[in-house]
Each structure stands twice: as C-alpha cells, then as structure tokens.
Amino acid sequence: MTITxxxxxxLGAMAIGMPIAYALLLCGVALMIHLDLxxxxxxxxxxxxxxDSFPLMAVPFFMLAxxxxxxxxxxxxxxxxxxxxxxxxxxxxxxVAILAATVMASLSGSAVADAAALATLLVPMMVAAGHDRxxxxxxxxxxxxIAPIIPPSIGFVIYGVAGNVSVTKLFLAGLFPGxxxxxxxxxxxxxxxxxxxxxxxxxxxLREVLSVMREGVWALMLPVIIVGLKFGVFTxxxxxxxxxxxxxxxxxxxxxxxSVADIYPALLGAAKTTSIVMFLVAAALVSSWxxxxxxxxxxxxxxxxxxxDNPTLLLLAMMALVVAIGTAMDMTPTILILTPIxxxxxxxxxxxxxxxGVLFIMNCAIGxxxxxxxxxxxxxxxxxxxxMEALVKGVWPFLLVQLFVLVLLTLFPSLVMVPASWLTR
Numbered sequence: 001m002t003i004t005x006x007x008x009x010x011l012g013a014m015a016i017g018m019p020i021a022y023a024l025l026l027c028g029v030a031l032m033i034h035l036d037l038x039x040x041x042x043x044x045x046x047x048x049x050x051x052d053s054f055p056l057m058a059v060p061f062f063m064l065a066x067x068x069x070x071x072x073x074x075x076x077x078x079x080x081x082x083x084x085x086x087x088x089x090x091x092x093x094x095x096v097a098i099l100a101a102t103v104m105a106s107l108s109g110s111a112v113a114d115a116a117a118l119a120t121l122l123v124p125m126m127v128a129a130g131h132d133r134x135x136x137x138x139x140x141x142x143x144x145x146i147a148p149i150i151p152p153s154i155g156f157v158i159y160g161v162a163g164n165v166s167v168t169k170l171f172l173a174g175l176f177p178g179x180x181x182x183x184x185x186x187x188x189x190x191x192x193x194x195x196x197x198x199x200x201x202x203x204x205x206l207r208e209v210l211s212v213m214r215e216g217v218w219a220l221m222l223p224v225i226i227v228g229l230k231f232g233v234f235t236x237x238x239x240x241x242x243x244x245x246x247x248x249x250x251x252x253x254x255x256x257x258x259s260v261a262d263i264y265p266a267l268l269g270a271a272k273t274t275s276i277v278m279f280l281v282a283a284a285l286v287s288s289w290x291x292x293x294x295x296x297x298x299x300x301x302x303x304x305x306x307x308x309d310n311p312t313l314l315l316l317a318m319m320a321l322v323v324a325i326g327t328a329m330d331m332t333p334t335i336l337i338l339t340p341i342x343x344x345x346x347x348x349x350x351x352x353x354x355x356x357g358v359l360f361i362m363n364c365a366i367g368x369x370x371x372x373x374x375x376x377x378x379x380x381x382x383x384x385x386x387x388m389e390a391l392v393k394g395v396w397p398f399l400l401v402q403l404f405v406l407v408l409l410t411l412f413p414s415l416v417m418v419p420a421s422w423l424t425r
Contacts (some may be wrong), residue, residue, distance in 0.1 A: 005034050006291070010337070020333040021276075021283040028286035031294055046289050051282040055167050058157050059277055061240035064270035065247045066113035069104070071266055072251020072258035074219040075117040078103050081216040088203040091193035093126045094139055095186060101143030102182045103220070105150040107243070111331075111368050115144035115376045119383040130198045137384045138394030139192075141376050142185055142402060145365040148331065150178030152239060155331060155361040158281065162288065162339040165353045167236040173358050176419035181362075181405055188401040218250045277332055284336030291340050300341055308349050315351065315410050318342055319363055323403075326367020330375055334364050358416050359409060366402055369395055 009030035013023035025043070032038040069075050082099040086092050097118060104114045118140045126136035148155035151171030160167035204212075234242060251258035258266075307314040325334055339360075346356045368376040371392050381391050409415050 005030055006294075010287075014329075020330070021279045024280070024283040024287045024333070024336070028283075028290045031287070031290035035290070035294055037290075037293070042289075043286055046286045047282045049285060051278050053161050053281075055157055055161050055235075055237055056278065056281060058152070058167075058237040058240035059154055060270055060274040061237075061244040062109045062152055062154050062157075063113075063273050063277075064266065065107065065240070065243040066110045067266040067269045068244065068247040068251050068258065069107055069219075070113060070117045071262055072247065073255040074107070074247060074250060075100075075104060076121065077212075077216040077219045077255070078107075079118070079121050080212050081220070084204050084209045084212040088200050090200050091189060091196070091198070092200050093122065093129055093131065094136070094189040094193055097122050097126070097136075097140050098143050098182055098185050098189065101140070101146055102150065102179070105147040105178060106152070107219070107247070109147055109152040109154045111145045111147045111365060111376050112379055114147045115141060115379045116383060118144060119380045123380075123384040131193070131196065132394070133384065134386060134390040134394030135192055135397075136394070137380050137386055137391050138396070138398055139185065139189055141369045141380045141391065141395050142188075142398035143182075144376055144380075145368050145402070146178050146181050148365040148368075149174045149181065149358070149362050151175060152236065152243065153361065154277075155335060155364060156357065157236060158277070158332060158335050159339055159357050159361055161281070162284065162336055163343040163353060163357065165343070165357055169354045170357050170361075171236060173354050173416055173419075174361070177358055177362060177405070177409055177416055180409070180415070181402055184401040184405045185398055188398050192397050218254050221246070280332050280336060284333075287337065288340040300345055304345060311349050311351050312411060314345075314349050315356070315359065316407075318345075319359060319406065319410055322360060322363040323366070323370075326364055327370045329367070331364045331368055334367065335361070352413075352417065355413055355416050359406065362402075362406055362409070366399065366406065369399055 006027060010023055010027040013026045014020065018026065028046075029038065029043065032042070079096065079100045082096040082103070083093075086095045086099060089095055100122070101114060101118060104117065119137065122140060123133070123137055127133050147153070151174055153171065153174060156170040156174060157167055159165065160170055248258075248263070252260070252263075304314060304317065307317055322334065322338065325338070329337075342360070343353050343356070346353055368374060371377065371388065377388065377391055377395070380386070381388055384391075386394075
C-alpha cells in the first residue's frame with residue numbers, strides 16, 4: 001500500500017503537469033498523511049536541510065564554469081585543438097566532436113551545456129563538409145552525455161549527497177567509464193560514416209598545430225583539477241570554485257573574449273539553473289525522509305529478494321528499471337527519487353555504492369538522449385534546427401553503443417573498480 005501511494009501520488013502529480021519539485025513535495029505529504037505523521041514544520045525543516053549541504057555548493061560553481069567556458073572562448077579553443085589533431089582523418093569532424101566532448105566533459109560537468117556549445121560550433125561545420133545533419137547532431141547529442149560521467153560531474157555530486165557516498169571516490173571511479181564511452185562512440189562513428197565518400201581536409205602543418213595547442217593550453221589546464229582531487233589538494237566543492245575562478249581568469253584576462261559586462265549574464269544564467277537544481281534537491285529530501293521512515297527500501301528489497309543472491313542479475317534488473325524511467329523523467333529527478341531507494345538495496349546485496357553510482361549516473365545520462373523527454377535532444381534540436389524525429393533517427397546507433405557499454409560495465413565490475421583503485425593509490 002505504501003509503495004502504491006508513493007508511486008501513485010508522484011506519477012499522478014506529474015501526469016497533470018505539476019513541476020517535478022512540487023510533485024516530490026506532494027508525494028512526501030501524501031506519505032506523511034498515510035503514516036499519520038503530517039506536520040508542516042517537518043516539511044519546512046527538511047526543505048531547509050535539503051539545501052544545507054557543503055558538497056552541494058559545488059553545483060553553482062560548476063554551472064558558472066560551464067557558462068564562462070561557452071561565453072569566454074574556452075569551448076572554441078578546445079574544438080580548434082581537436083580539429084588540428086584529428087580533423088584530417090576520414091570522418092575526422094566526427095572524431096573532433098567526440099574528442100571535444102570528452103575534453104569539455106572534464107571542464108563543465110553538464111551535458112546540456114556541452115550539447116549547446118558543441119552543436120552550435122560543430123553541426124554547421126559537419127553539414128558543410130557533407131555529413132548527414134541528423135547523424136551529426138545525433139553524434140554530438142551522444143557525446144555530450146559523457147559530461148555527467150567524467151569528473152567533475154554534477155550528477156555525481158547530487159548522487160553522493162542523496163546516497164551519502166564519497167563524491168571524490170565517485171569522480172575517480174567515473175574517469176575510465178567515461179573514456180570507454182568515448183571509445184565506443186568512435187567505433188560507432190566509424191561504422192556510420194564509412195559509407196560516406198567525403199574527402200577530409202588536408203593535415204595541418206606542424207607549426208599551425210603547435211600554435212593551436214599553445215593557444216588552447218589555457219583551456220586544457222582545467223582537467224588538472226582531477227590531479228588535485230587525487231592528492232587531496234582540495235575537495236570536490238573547492239575544485240568547483242577553482243574551476244569557476246580559473247575559467248573566469250582565462251576568459252577575461254587571457255583570451256579576452258569576455259568583458260566585465262558579460263560576467264553578470266553568466267552569473268545570472270548559472271544562478272537560474274542552480275536554483276532549479278537546488279529546489280529539486282530540497283524537495284526531494286522531504287520525500288527521501290519519508291521513504292526512510294516508511295521503510296520503502298526494505299519493501300523494494302523484499303520484492304527483489306529472488307535476485308539478492310546474484311548481484312549481477314540484481315544490477316541488470318535495476319538498470320532496466322532506470323532505463324525505463326529515464327525515457328520519461330529528467331536526470332536530476334531520477335537521481336533524487338531513486339537514490340534513497342536503490343542504494344540501501346545495493347548495500348544489502350553487497351554491491352559497492354560507488355560502483356553502483358557510476359552505473360546509475362551513466363544510465364541517467366543515457367536517459368538525456370532517449371525520447372520522449374530527452375533534455376539534450378531538445379537542446380540539440382533547437383540549436384541545429386532539426387525535427388525531433390530526425391534527431392532520434394540519427395542518435396540511435398550511438399545510443400545502442402552506449403547501452404552496450406553500460407551492460408559491459410554491469411557484467412564486468414573490474415572495468416570500473418580496478419582503474420578507480422589505481423587512481424586512489
């Protein structure tokens with residue numbers, strides 16, 4: 001009965017068009033009434049406590065770093081560097097998109113920000129070179145979801161706070177799976193583009209490549225944050241501040257593509273996006289507290305009892321559930337709703353919550369390019385002036401490869417945990 005009330009109130013509120021944050025609050029209130037615990041003070045207290053978290057301070061600064069990166073010329077330098085390195089290869093612009101997406105993922109942590117920047121810069125270039133518009137936009141959509149997996153990742157911060165899991169360990173564990181996704185996209189692009197008889201541009205002279213590298217080195221210094229995390233120089237929250245301040249310095253003082261007047265719009269954009277995320281997190285803690293009180297994880301554990309002795313089958317079942325939910329719900333609400341339910345189940349089954357977190361965030365990120373919701377798909381559609389049907393057709397080959405990588409990591413946990421153990425030594 002408790003599970004029915006939880007799902008019924010949440011899905012019913014979403015079905016009538018209620019914003020996710022308010023649906024989470026309504027779901028929490030419904031559970032309180034069912035448990036005869038209703039008290040407005042509890043709702044208010046949990047709302048305040050939900051936003052009162054030191055690790056969550058990383059979110060606004062990573063958002064700001066992404067805004068500055070796109071406005072201040074850092075994204076453009078990264079694309080130019082990728083063009084100089086691999087643009088001359090057959091189908092080179094596709095590999096440029098993947099390489100640029102991977103590098104930018106280590107700067108912003110936001111799939112939507114990366115999708116907007118890459119689609120603006122690369123879709124016109126790829127179409128002008130003769131590539132199919134829908135496949136080009138599909139590749140960029142798929143590449144942009146590497147951002148929530150390679151550190152720094154806003155998704156890992158939210159999951160770590162919601163599940164009480166070390167954000168630093170999540171960052172380090174996500175590095176190799178993110179690279180594996182990029183390798184899979186390269187293989188998929190090779191297969192898709194092999195039938196196109198396009199003449200690639202000539203290889204750039206070494207002098208020009210060195211010039212582009214020299215100009216882009218300032219942008220490429222941001223991934224050094226990962227080194228700082230490994231050696232304990234700063235926490236993920238402090239790393240977010242470093243990223244924001246450094247990108248602002250480079251944009252204003254080095255590249256000089258961002259004036260003092262441009263700082264306010266960047267701050268405003270980051271503040272608006274952060275307010276949405278923080279309100280979601282605060283509202284989710286109300287539901288999370290009631291989920292714990294109502295022992296929903298224990299009920300879900302009882303339902304999954306036949307699979308508890310086989311962690312691999314349990315993970316596959318949970319991943320299938322998240323894939324289904326990801327088609328209808330955005331990434332942040334999915335993390336906030338499912339984390340307090342699934343993490344206790346994983347712990348009971350002996351599954352490392354860091355390992356599960358990597359799979360879970362990867363799965364939620366894939367949801368960003370699955371219709372009908374697909375936030376990244378909507379962004380790329382708007383930027384590249386494509387109909388949703390055409391973009392969905394173009395993204396399918398890359399989506400299938402990413403699902404294959406997810407299944408591979410589920411079946412072979414060592415692909416996640418062994419590289420993570422190397423990094424934490």
